[in-house]
Amino acid sequence: MTVLLPPSETKREGGDTSRTLDLRALSFPELADERAAVITAARSVSSEESSARTALKLGPKSIAERFRNLELDTSGTMPAIERYTGVLYDPLGAQTADDSTRSWWFDHVVVQSAMFGPIGAGDPIPAYRLSHDSRLGNLRLASLWPAVSSRVLDERADGLVLDLRSEGYRQLGPVPGSVAPRVVSVDGSGRRRALNHWNKTAKGRLVALLARTGAVVVTMDELVDWAAANGVVVERSDSGWDLVAESLEPVTV
Incomplete structure (x- = not known):
């Protein structure tokens, strides 16, 4: 099983200064x-406040984040699962998770x-500022990443690929045959509605529970069985698969 996650705009500062960024030490070193091309372009637009504001969509309170892109080679690193923060990542509790939980993430999460x-x-990464829709001059992320990302993700895939990425990041690396469940809320009458912002919380809780239980899942049927055994509702719908948010209570990892 491979679980695909989006990154987060918000990132934890700091890291291990004795281990700086090494592109070939990351997973998929063939990339x-x-x-390197993206880093060069990101540095270029980050070098001036005016260009960074436009390219990276930075406001007065976040403009200092441009300096992250100028210090990628020298700033400290930490595992990606700890670097990202926010609505999806906070439910993971990655900084305090035990070794077996972290090992599951390291083996299964991209x-x-x-x-x-x-x-x-x-993977050890520094803090940075870049989004799927950032503008990097002549370099277009939507042209650079999809083909190469799809290739390496397809080569890695072993059984079920559970795609929990947002649409913008899904487009940067489409994976044919992956399962992208819709996160829904169910009201008292049984009517379902898709969640937007808060669907990230449910996804974070799902990935936390998968790791905490050491889930062994190869097919969608096995995921449904695992979910039922852990009180999580994953069901077929007219559009594919639904994940019921209310069935995912906060978990401690």
Whole structure:
């Protein structure tokens, strides 16, 4: 099983300064050239406040984040699963998770980064500022990443690929045959509605529970069985698969 996650705009600061960025130490080292090209372009637009504001969509309170892109080679790193914060990642509790939980993430989770392409959950990365829709001059992320990302993700796929990425990041690395469940809320009458922002919380809780239980899942049927055994509702719908948010209570990992 491979679980695909989007990155997060918000990132934890700091990291291990004795281990700086090494593109070939990341998962999928064959993407080193593409990664270097994106880093070069990101540095270029980040070098001036005016260009960074437009290219990276930075406001007055976030403009200092441009400096992250100028310090990628020298700033400290930490595992990707710890670097990202926010609505999806906070439910993971990655900084306090036990070794077996972290090992599951490292083995099964891939994050679709705009800066680095697909990376493993345990890959050491610095803080950076770049989104799927950032503008990098003549370099278009939507042209650079999809083909190469799809290739390496397809080569890695072993059984079920559970795609929990947002649409913008899904487009940076389409995976034919993957399952992208819709996160829904069910009201008292049984009517379902798709969640937008808060669907990330449910996804984070799902990935936390998968890791905490050491889930062994190869097919969608096995995921449904695992879900039922753990009180999670995953069901077929007219559009594919639904994940019922209310069935995912906060978990401690």
